[in-house]
Amino acid sequence: MATPLDWYLLRNLKARQLRLLVSLDDMGNLKKVAEATHVTLPAVSKALAELEKGLDLELFTRTPQGLRPTAYGQCLIRYARTMLIELQQARDELKALSSGSGGKVNIGVYAASTSVLMPRAICLLKQRSPTTNVLITEGTTSTLLPQLWEAKLDLVVGRLPILSPSSGLEEKWLLEEQxxxxxxxxxxxxxxxxxxxxxxxxxxxxxxxxxxxxxxxxxxxxxxxxxxxxxxxxxxxxxxxxxxxxxxxxxxxxxxxxxxxxxxxxxxxLPLDLPAMPRGAGVLWNRNRAPSPATKLMLDCLDDAATKLRAREI
Structure with a gap:
């Protein structure tokens, strides 16, 4: 039997309320959110009250330091961030389709292990689809994997970290690293x-x-x-x-x-032997998200570039 919570989440929750949740979490203050969104303070306060009433849950605790999300708030904010990113990506993909563009793929890379593979894969991508664009973000495992999980990145390329079974991430080895x-x-x-x-x-x-x-x-x-x-x-x-x-x-x-x-x-x-790395270079993606056409094409290009590198053809 459906509950009021089911009804509100499935039928009445709006994108503006998701944005409100994320803004309140980022700023922790109703007045700052009102100023940033160019609405009145009473309107922001009313919107939060209506959301909490509709869900019948307390999402934020009021403290002298500002608003602090409750366990319910933390849960909903986490999903709100993901849904807003997904909506933005849907908008971008629809715009790309309507304009004849090949779309865009967001890739995180590790500085230590992508100076060869990544440029070759991008060259292949541009040969096959010049209108498919790429945003490269350089970082470390601790900065890039959370962005991959939150859908801010489509792929992460570099030396593969050791993942737990519950990580939600898939990997593909591309190159052994001697x-x-x-x-x-x-x-x-x-x-x-x-x-x-x-x-x-x-x-x-x-x-x-x-x-x-x-x-x-x-x-x-x-x-x-x-x-x-x-x-x-x-x-x-x-x-x-x-x-x-x-x-x-x-x-x-x-x-x-x-x-x-x-x-x-x-x-x-130099002609001296060193051991191979225990983990090779590869690509990671979020198994809970269906890849866009641009992401699928990038995966193919990474695979082909790695194949040519292994064969020493490029």
């Missing part, structure tokens, strides 16, 4: 036919940060081979910064296979 040691062309070690680990001892290093997945296997390999990591090094996850620094110094760095052999990087790979 690690390589690289230096600038013309480096004193770059043209030696044979190399021992001890030959690396007196050179500066570029190391992955402690929190990165690369740090443990790189550090383990260097320590196992008797190298002192405490002397002279910098830490960064930026491939671009690493390349620039290598070109200006005699430093040594570890890079994933695709980045190390990228022709545009002009780096030399």
């Amino acid at each position: 690690l390589k040691l690289v230096v600038r062309q013309g480096h004193p070690l770059s043209h030696r036919p044979q190399l021992e680990w001890t030959d690396l001892q007196d050179y500066p290093w570029v190391l992955p940060p402690m929190a990165s997945q690369m740090r443990e296997p790189v550090e383990r390999a260097l320590i196992r081979n008797g190298l002192d990591l405490e002397k002279n090094y910098i830490e960064t996850s930026s491939v671009q910064l690493t390349r620039s620094y290598l070109h200006q110094t005699d430093a040594i760095a570890a890079m994933a296979n695709a980045a190390a052999f990228d022709p545009s990087s002009s780096l030399s790979v």
